[in-house]
Amino acid sequence: MKQKLVTCKNCEKDYEEGFQFCPHCGQKKDDELTLGVLFYNTISNYFSFDARFFKxxxxxxxxxxxxxxxxxxxxxxxxxxxxxxxxxxxxxxxxxxxxxxxxxIQNVDKAFKQDLNISKVSDSLAAKNTIDSIKIKELAQQLKDNGIAIPNKNIDVNTLDSLANSIDKKKLNASTAFDFNTKKVDSLIAIDAPNAEIYKAMGLPDDAGYVKRKLYAQGLKLYRQRNGGSILQMxxxxxxxxxxxxxxxxxxxxxxxxxxxxxxxxxxxxxxxxxxxxxxxxxxxxxxxxxxxxxxxxxxxxxxxxxxxxxxxxxxxxxxxxxxxxxxxxxxxxxxxxxxxxxxxxxxxxxxxxxx
Structure with a gap:
């Protein structure tokens, strides 16, 4: 009696009906697509998640x-x-x-933003003679936020001046990644100035080579984004x-x-x-x-x-x-x-x- 043949749905070759798997390609005869089959095939195809892994x-x-x-x-x-x-x-x-x-990454972003705040406080201290009473309060709050002790709540210009003189500016600058005038750079960014002008405000020498210019370009990009974690993420x-x-x-x-x-x-x-x-x-x-x-x-x-x-x-x-x-x-x-x-x-x- 002639054996009945079936056609494989995968390779489209004929084989005897009694086989559970296609002898040509190995696909199961009645491989009904269910959620379990779909999940198993996905894992096994990409990661060989089968008995060999556990073995x-x-x-x-x-x-x-x-x-x-x-x-x-x-x-x-x-x-x-x-x-x-x-x-x-x-x-x-x-x-x-x-x-x-x-x-x-979140901690780096937080430290980066704090670093910028300290830099802005440093710039404010450099112009302390023109600070009015409102600015004094704002600066006092910035100093508190950055861990700098404030003598009293009723701080005046003279007290602030004494406090500014007591701060180790070298230590303050060492803790910040930006030792340029951030206010000037911010103003140039605000008016959409050319990057070359911004680089100059950041301290880029005119005779700088390609590598140094590239570093300043990336530094400006980082400064614009205010996101130090992006480098760590990459x-x-x-x-x-x-x-x-x-x-x-x-x-x-x-x-x-x-x-x-x-x-x-x-x-x-x-x-x-x-x-x-x-x-x-x-x-x-x-x-x-x-x-x-x-x-x-x-x-x-x-x-x-x-x-x-x-x-x-x-x-x-x-x-x-x-x-x-x-x-x-x-x-x-x-x-x-x-x-x-x-x-x-x-x-x-x-x-x-x-x-x-």
């Missing part, structure tokens, strides 16, 4: 170097692919990181991109110390799994700190334990003795933490300021 998670956390070892030995489908593992966990980490970074936004540069650099360091232990791709596999572990640890720390407010000592202890993880991971993956693994992992950590990451941070900071 890979425990070895990742408690068996350093095991997943990388299994992957390079040929077990490519049993566990989650290293790049997929890194992508999925990094998405979780940066989502949690965005929660705590929001408060930091800095945070550039971290995921920077990681795609830091990951191969870390793998390159491994290659230099273990140049006989396989091609560069082997070291990159190890790097993906190791940074997946780091992001998972940091994600757990963020969650725990949000719930329980961890102490600085406990956070430091957990961070230090990641070095022990690296030591055990390189020992298992590269199959060398404990002493040699300790020396090499220490050297790699030192070079990465003391040279690579600071250089990346400086580059990210300059890029954020120059191009935000």
């Amino acid at each position: 890979s998670y425990i070895p990742l956390m408690v068996k350093p170097g095991y997943l990388a070892k299994q992957f390079v030995q040929g077990k490519r489908l049993l566990y989650l692919h290293p790049a997929q593992m890194y992508l999925f966990i990094s998405v979780i980490f940066f989502f949690l990181f965005s929660i705590i970074s929001r408060d930091q 800095f945070y936004d550039s971290i995921p991109i920077a990681m795609f540069v830091l990951l191969p650099i870390f793998a390159l360091l491994l290659k230099l110390f273990y140049y006989r232990k396989g091609p560069f791709a082997y070291h990159l596999v190890f790097t993906f799994y190791f940074f997946s572990f780091l992001f998972m640890v940091f994600s757990i720390l963020i969650l725990a700190n949000l719930l329980f407010q961890l102490s600085a000592g406990s956070i430091s202890l957990v961070i230090l334990s990641t070095f022990l993880y690296l030591l055990l991971a390189v020992k298992r993956f590269y199959e060398q003795g404990f002493g040699l693994s300790f020396i090499k992992s220490s050297a790699i950590s030192f070079l990465f933490l003391c040279f690579v990451i600071p250089l990346a941070i400086v580059t990210m900071g300059v890029t954020a300021f120059m191009f935000y």
